[in-house]
Amino acid sequence: xxxxxxxxxxxxxxxxxxxxxxxxxxxxxxxxxxxxxxxxxxxxxxxxxxxxxxxxxxxxxxxxxxxxxxxxxxxxxxxxxxxxxxxxxxxxxxxxxxxxxxxxxxxxxxxxxxxxxxxxxxxxxxxxxxxxxxxxxxxxxxxxxxxxxxxxxxxxxxxxxxxxxxxxxxxxxxxxxxxxxxxxxxxxxxxxxxxxxxxxxxxxxxxxxxxxxxxxxxxxxxxxxxxxxxxxxxxxxxxxxxxxxxxxxxxxxxxxxxxxxxxxxxxxxxxxxxxxxxxxxxxxxxxxxxxxxxxxxxxxx
Ligand SMILES: [Zn+2]
Numbered sequence: 508x509x510x511x512x513x514x515x516x517x518x519x520x521x522x523x524x525x526x527x528x529x530x531x532x533x534x535x536x537x538x539x540x541x542x543x544x545x546x547x548x549x550x551x552x553x554x555x556x557x558x559x560x561x562x563x564x565x566x567x568x569x570x571x572x573x574x575x576x577x578x579x580x581x582x583x584x585x586x587x588x589x590x591x592x593x594x595x596x597x598x599x600x601x602x603x604x605x606x607x608x609x610x611x612x613x614x615x616x617x618x619x620x621x622x623x624x625x626x627x628x629x630x631x632x633x634x635x636x637x638x639x640x641x642x643x644x645x646x647x648x649x650x651x652x653x654x655x656x657x658x659x660x661x662x663x664x665x666x667x668x669x670x671x672x673x674x675x676x677x678x679x680x681x682x683x684x685x686x687x688x689x690x691x692x693x694x695x696x697x698x699x700x701x702x703x704x705x706x707x708x709x710x711x712x713x714x715x716x717x718x719x720x721x722x723x724x725x726x727x728x729x730x731x732x733x734x735x736x737x738x739x740x741x742x743x744x745x746x747x748x749x750x751x752x753x754x755x756x757x758x759x760x761x762x763x764x765x766x767x768x769x770x771x772x773x774x775x776x777x778x779x780x781x782x783x784x785x786x787x788x789x790x791x792x793x794x795x796x797x798x799x800x801x802x803x804x805x806x807x808x
Contacts, residue, residue: 513540513576514565516552525553527561537565542577592693595647595655595681603635603645603658610634611642611665612717619668619801620724628720632698639684640677646716648735649700651747656695657682659716659735668717668797696742698723698732705730709752712743714761718797722756725804729754737761740768743775754778758795759785 514537525534526549536551538544550568553561569575607613607626613634616625628634635645637660645658662677663670671677682690697716711729713719719733734742743755753775757765762782769775785794 514538514546515540517545522554523548523551525555525559525561527553528555528559530555530559533559534561539565539576589693590691592654592656593682593687593689593691595658597655599681599685600633600635600645600647600655600658603637603647604630604633606636609642610636610644612644612661612663612668614665615663615668616720616724618666619721624724628724631701631723632716632720633700634720637681637684639679643677645681646697646735648695648697650695651699651703653700653703657690657692660684661716663717694735694739694742696732696747697735698730699742699747701730701732702747707751709754710748712753712755713796714758715795715797718756718758718795718800721797722800725800737764740765743769743772748775752776756780756796759790759793 516535517538521535522532523534523536524531530553533554534551535554536545536548539546546565547568550563550565552563553559565576607629613625613629613636616628619625620628633647633649635647635658637643637645639660640662642665643660643662645660647658648656650656658681660677660679660681661670680692682692696712698719702710708730709728711719711722711726711731713722713731713733714735714737716733716735719731722729723731734740737758743753751774753772755765755769755775755777757777759781762777762779766777769777781794781796781799784799789799
């Protein structure tokens, strides 16, 4: 929009003192319809047309002052839209789906379930192998449209199935390991791609990738997904889960936070099974949902 079409005299009966004749409440200012702002105090029209006749149009004001209307960037009031999520191409991701003899997490999973079930799980969840650290695994996040939002690289202990956090926490991302610049990581649910295959199956949401995979081994009646982080509940999107039975299984100590986060989502349940069933020793030992499932071989919600 150019010229005076972008501006109109302010409506709503607000009148100011006229800058020319100084009469109170006779002067109506112009507003910029794009920004909703007045142009300047003296840009407007006096309603004493016969005795005063002052009328300064925005175009004249800009010409006289040598200024310009606010540019498109300056008048943008709403925050910039979030950039499109970046993604890893399927070929790159696909190349990681091998080498399970050097994948500590896969080896541990074999010790729990036997090879057949372990490989079915690794395959379903697209767990890859990384050379970033010897024995490391990649937990790919593929969204419901098939886009690979990213891959989290973590190192597990092949015997205990625990994360290796010494001498440092072994966790990073594929885009960082590949040194891809300007990567807009926007995480989705881990296991989200499984939703596309079955539109009605109940969905369970847990915190860690490992818990989702272990639970899927024992309770295939749910599609198990993970937020891939305690504070990452924004990946639980109602639109994605609408029409399904959804149960969240928070780890110990996270029940209240998770309940509050999904309070406005109809049909989403938060299970307190772990809070109810964990003993004092369990709490001291920092029992997580995967430990609990491995011990009980199931959870009765
Ligand atoms: Zn006037």
